[in-house]
Amino acid sequence: MIGVSSVPLAKKQVLILGAGFAGLELAARLSDSVADAVQVTLLDKNDSFHFGFSKLDVLLGRRFPSDVRLHYRDIAKEGVEFRQESITAIDPERRRVTTDKGSYDADVLVVALGAEYDFAATPGFEEGGFEYYSLAGADRLREVLAGFDSGTIHVAVLGHPFKCPPAPFEGAFLLHHQFVERGIREAVRIRMTFPMAAPVPVTEEVSRMFLRALDERGIEYAPKQLVASLDVNAHKAQLTSGESVPYDLFVGIPVHRVPQVVTSSGLAVDGWVPVDRANLATRYPDVYALGDVAGLPISKAGVFAEAAAVVVADDIAARLAGREPPPPYEGAGNCYVEFGGGLVGKVEANFLGGPHPTARLIEPSKELAAEKKAFGATRRERWFAA
Numbered sequence: 001m002i003g004v005s006s007v008p009l010a011k012k013q014v015l016i017l018g019a020g021f022a023g024l025e026l027a028a029r030l031s032d033s034v035a036d037a038v039q040v041t042l043l044d045k046n047d048s049f050h051f052g053f054s055k056l057d058v059l060l061g062r063r064f065p066s067d068v069r070l071h072y073r074d075i076a077k078e079g080v081e082f083r084q085e086s087i088t089a090i091d092p093e094r095r096r097v098t099t100d101k102g103s104y105d106a107d108v109l110v111v112a113l114g115a116e117y118d119f120a121a122t123p124g125f126e127e128g129g130f131e132y133y134s135l136a137g138a139d140r141l142r143e144v145l146a147g148f149d150s151g152t153i154h155v156a157v158l159g160h161p162f163k164c165p166p167a168p169f170e171g172a173f174l175l176h177h178q179f180v181e182r183g184i185r186e187a188v189r190i191r192m193t194f195p196m197a198a199p200v201p202v203t204e205e206v207s208r209m210f211l212r213a214l215d216e217r218g219i220e221y222a223p224k225q226l227v228a229s230l231d232v233n234a235h236k237a238q239l240t241s242g243e244s245v246p247y248d249l250f251v252g253i254p255v256h257r258v259p260q261v262v263t264s265s266g267l268a269v270d271g272w273v274p275v276d277r278a279n280l281a282t283r284y285p286d287v288y289a290l291g292d293v294a295g296l297p298i299s300k301a302g303v304f305a306e307a308a309a310v311v312v313a314d315d316i317a318a319r320l321a322g323r324e325p326p327p328p329y330e331g332a333g334n335c336y337v338e339f340g341g342g343l344v345g346k347v348e349a350n351f352l353g354g355p356h357p358t359a360r361l362i363e364p365s366k367e368l369a370a371e372k373k374a375f376g377a378t379r380r381e382r383w384f385a386a
């Protein structure tokens with residue numbers, strides 16, 4: 001049991017750092033299952049959440065950034081209090097957290113701070129490159145694309161791991177379709193470099209499907225190629241192989257890392273936070289880490305963060321009640337993949353539930369596009385409504 005006094009009156013203080021996919025799901029689950037036994041404080045530096053995939057909507061001009069934001073002030077879950085604060089220090093041994101507005105001592109501490117981008121890791125990228133992995137970046141790139149009508153676009157994955165394995169490919173597919181719609185596809189060359197041998201290394205079937213889709217759209221693809229830096233003046237990408245590749249517009253998927261405050265806390269080892277893969281517990285008592293911040297052999301994606309939150313919520317509830325722990329985390333979930341032209345596919349993956357990771361792709365269709373829309377709506381309802 002979570003060790004505190006035998007007096008059953010005081011609620012346990014659960015402090016969740018980060019109100020992303022993992023933090024929101026965890027807060028909602030705890031509210032639904034043990035609101036009588038825990039008080040949840042949810043901290044985030046921002047005032048709102050947005051789904052990763054809504055950046056693609058912004059990139060294409062389908063939605064404005066202001067339309068995709070879900071404001072935390074609308075959270076109405078029993079026993080959950082949201083506070084907009086920036087976390088400046090984490091002491092995992094004492095479960096003490098310092099923010100720009102004060103400090104907290106938690107009975108249970110949950111680190112769900114996601115991954116951030118290290119733009120400076122690729123020299124020249126900040127000055128001369130574009131990205132759609134942040135909302136502001138997607139909006140900026142949308143504007144630049146509006147004025148782009150011919151030349152070479154280089155889409156480059158600049159490091160590994162990165163969020164949402166299909167997203168770089170989705171970006172390339174969607175750019176292709178935008179140029180077709182604008183009648184300028186013939187005048188644009190799209191080239192993609194990718195650091196690994198296969199688009200989705202855990203599954204040949206999904207990788208083959210992506211390769212076919214790239215080929216059908218005339219997108220040039222170079223695997224096992226990493227851009228080391230950009231020569232902004234010459235408009236050339238310098239590859240680690242020594243090759244130098246010219247571009248007119250450079251679109252990079254930035255290098256990812258844990259937020260600085262996680263690095264300073266000592267929680268991270270080899271870049272990410274090690275956890276027990278069964279229940280997402282860290283090596284510190286009553287401290288969990290889940291979602292993109294955790295160092296597990298699974299893809300970094302919201303659906304896996306959400307599934308981890310379910311296990312952590314059940315683990316906390318079981319320990320409070322002195323019950324058996326929940327079944328172990330499987331790292332399972334379904335990711336939607338946009339192929340352009342209103343077609344959406346789905347990858348069903350399970351990383352930890354069997355002897356090997358498995359993933360299969362369900363062919364793109366308009367029906368899956370509707371399913372993807374419903375995915376967002378159900379989360380909005382579950383995380384925010386009372």
Ligand SMILES: Cc1cc2nc3c(=O)[nH]c(=O)nc-3n(C[C@H](O)[C@H](O)[C@H](O)COP(=O)(O)OP(=O)(O)OC[C@H]3O[C@@H](n4cnc5c(N)ncnc54)[C@H](O)[C@@H]3O)c2cc1C
Nearest residue numbers: 018020021022045052053087113114164291292301302303
């Ligand atoms: C273009 C794109 C498309 C994507 N598409 C999909 C998709 O279709 N399906 C899918 O499952 N995933 C998708 N993803 C990935 C998904 O968005 C992430 O994997 C997911 O958000 C991870 O959840 P998380 O809770 O671990 O972290 P996050 O959702 O990133 O949440 C972390 C939170 O911590 C907060 N934070 C960080 N540092 C501090 C601090 N110092 N103080 C206070 N708060 C802090 C941040 O503000 C943030 O709200 C996509 C991502 C991108 C970029």
